[in-house]
Amino acid sequence: MTKNFDQTGNCELILALDIDDRSKAIELVKRSGESLNWIKIGLQMFTKYGPEYVREISDLGKKVFLDLKLHDIPNTVAKAIASASELPIDMLTIHTCGGREMMEWAVRSQQDHKPDLQLLGVTVLTSMDDEALAGIGVNRSAAEQVFALTALASDVGLSGLVCSPHEAAKVKSIHGNQFKLVAPGIRPVGADAGDQKRIMTPRLAAEQGADFIVVGRPIYQAEDPESVVKSVLEDLR
Ligand code: C5P
Numbered sequence: 068m069t070k071n072f073d074q075t076g077n078c079e080l081i082l083a084l085d086i087d088d089r090s091k092a093i094e095l096v097k098r099s100g101e102s103l104n105w106i107k108i109g110l111q112m113f114t115k116y117g118p119e120y121v122r123e124i125s126d127l128g129k130k131v132f133l134d135l136k137l138h139d140i141p142n143t144v145a146k147a148i149a150s151a152s153e154l155p156i157d158m159l160t161i162h163t164c165g166g167r168e169m170m171e172w173a174v175r176s177q178q179d180h181k182p183d184l185q186l187l188g189v190t191v192l193t194s195m196d197d198e199a200l201a202g203i204g205v206n207r208s209a210a211e212q213v214f215a216l217t218a219l220a221s222d223v224g225l226s227g228l229v230c231s232p233h234e235a236a237k238v239k240s241i242h243g244n245q246f247k248l249v250a251p252g253i254r255p256v257g258a259d260a261g262d263q264k265r266i267m268t269p270r271l272a273a274e275q276g277a278d279f280i281v282v283g284r285p286i287y288q289a290e291d292p293e294s295v296v297k298s299v300l301e302d303l304r
Contacts (some may be wrong), residue, residue: 078273078303080296081105081132081249083164083283084124089116097287098105100293102300105157107132107281115151118154125155132249132281136189138162142170148173152180158249160229163188163216170223187227187249193264210234214241232272232280233265239276250277255299258285269302 082099084092084106096106106129108121113135133156137144144161151159161173170188172259177186190213191200197208205212213230217238220228227247230238235248254266261284272280282299289295 078269079105079279080269080299080303081107081143081179081279081281082296083134083251083281084285084287085106085109085111085283086287087111087115089120089123092120093127095121095287095292096124096129098292099296101128101292103129103296105130105279107134109134110136121154121156127249130157131155132158134158136160136162137173138165139169141169144169145172145176148176148186149180151215152177152184156184158185158187158227160187160189160202163190163220163225163228165248167219167223170220170225174224185227186225187229187247188216188220188225189229190220193231193252217246226240232275233269233277234279235272247278248264248276249279249281250275251281251283253280253282255282255285255295255302269299273303279297 079102082103082105084095086092106124108124110132112120113133121131121133133151137147144165163170177184191209195209200209200212212236218230221242227249229249230252231252234284235250238246238248250272251298252263252266253269253272254260256268260266269280286295289302
């Protein structure tokens with residue numbers, strides 16, 4: 068099957084497949100239709116099914132976003148990226164709070180081993196608010212911390228970021244098109260928000276500057292995932 072880029076204009080849809088049953092996941096990927104190009108594999112599925120599962124999804128003609136949020140000493144992160152580079156993946160995440168040196172090693176490893184791989188920095192997890200940051204000794208607001216880490220990521224030449232669609236416009240206004248922005252927390256009009264607090268529709272997120280949107284439950288919990296995929300892509304157009 069051919070893998071296509073950019074069928075939706077400037078903003079692409081990524082399906083976050085956060086379910087723990089491999090055969091159901093594969094069935095869902097098949098039912099999601101050919102207009103969906105990207106699947107996000109997170110810690111849950113990767114820990115359970117490993118590299119073989121990544122290859123299986125790729126063999127179905129999908130691009131893979133491996134969301135491992137690497138955070139360790141520079142040498143370990145660089146080596147993990149070298150190992151991940153052997154997989155058919157197109158995006159991989161690291162934590163920007165691993166610091167300058169870790170990110171420099173990460174970028175170098177990605178460039179050495181898989182130049183086409185989009186390395187994305189995660190700034191502040193959306194589960195962390197100002198109080199939670201204070202609890203680990205970060206005495207500035209979550210928003211300030213996001214922009215400080217974004218500036219550091221920019222300095223070391225990271226070319227992608229995961230960020231809330233609410234931050235996307237500001238990141239674009241400061242850093243132009245340096246970063247590919249990947250935005251979770253997206254809900255099609257009328258969809259249940261679930262535990263997401265600061266949500267946005269696909270179109271609004273794209274207008275705010277998101278290059279990719281990540282949608283999980285509204286698609287994989289739907290009776291007819293393919294029709295939700297179609298309506299999200301329609302909204303993006
Ligand atoms: O089901 P839902 O659409 O809320 O899924 C969103 C996906 O994006 C999940 O895989 C979640 O882990 C991920 N994510 C997020 N917020 C972040 C980073 C990642 O919701 N800040």
